Amino acid sequence: MTILANILIVATIVFGVIFTLVTAVGLIRLPDIYTRTHAASKSATLGVMFILIGVFLHFWLIEGHLNSRILLGIIFLFITGPIGGHVIGRASYLSGVKLWDKSVVDELAPVVEERKKQFNKQ
Amino acid sequence: MKTNDVILQTTTKVIFFIIILFSIHIFFAGHYAPGGGFVGGLLTSSGIVLLLLAFDLKTVSTMLPINYTVMVAIGLLIALGTAAGSIFFNVPFFTHAFEYFTLPLLGKQSLHTAALFDAGVYLVVVGVTMTIIQSIGEDE
Numbered sequence: 001m002t003i004l005a006n007i008l009i010v011a012t013i014v015f016g017v018i019f020t021l022v023t024a025v026g027l028i029r030l031p032d033i034y035t036r037t038h039a040a041s042k043s044a045t046l047g048v049m050f051i052l053i054g055v056f057l058h059f060w061l062i063e064g065h066l067n068s069r070i071l072l073g074i075i076f077l078f079i080t081g082p083i084g085g086h087v088i089g090r091a092s093y094l095s096g097v098k099l100w101d102k103s104v105v106d107e108l109a110p111v112v113e114e115r116k117k118q119f120n121k122q
Numbered sequence: 123m124k125t126n127d128v129i130l131q132t133t134t135k136v137i138f139f140i141i142i143l144f145s146i147h148i149f150f151a152g153h154y155a156p157g158g159g160f161v162g163g164l165l166t167s168s169g170i171v172l173l174l175l176a177f178d179l180k181t182v183s184t185m186l187p188i189n190y191t192v193m194v195a196i197g198l199l200i201a202l203g204t205a206a207g208s209i210f211f212n213v214p215f216f217t218h219a220f221e222y223f224t225l226p227l228l229g230k231q232s233l234h235t236a237a238l239f240d241a242g243v244y245l246v247v248v249g250v251t252m253t254i255i256q257s258i259g260e261d262e
Binding site: 075079080087 | 125129130133136137140144147
């Protein structure tokens, strides 16, 4: 039973660490801010969530201590991580950061243009 | 340009309660685990700051009609009162007392006057942080 629990814990933590590493590589390799926030908000959230699940399982199955703060932390990260990425991406778009030069389509540009025109009219 | 903050505001409505719950937990855990009045107060004020980020100052002050300067004064009075209460029992200033009580839902718990002092610290920390942030934010 302990071996099974240990395998589960090691697997989840290794999975989380690999995902965090993927995030770091993505932040270096990807070309513009939007693809970078995409990498950071998604895979970092998943990686940290898996590490926290591993820690929770370790304390629960090995030490016999059910720590509800870690569960609350997992829920909190799951809600706030992507929102952080969204807010960073939107703020950089509205302040005029250019897309990658090989980007094909920008569907938000006409909407923002329209909004700015309406705002200037008022 | 007026922006649409619906995602930020909706998440704030959910997250605010988690932060407040956790700050209350940290406040009450202070005697036996890491935490206490200072960290709990900072967490509560960070929850209110999250509200300030998602909504504007006027909306938040209608949501929570609290005068934070008065809150600081009440916190200091509570802290001073718990410290001075020991004088009436013929023991030195700041001597704390505790006793075990059997509460209806929680079972046997030790109630300590240090928790009241911590409540004073909590109120002072929330009041000071919110006063600083509000007075900076209001400045046009």
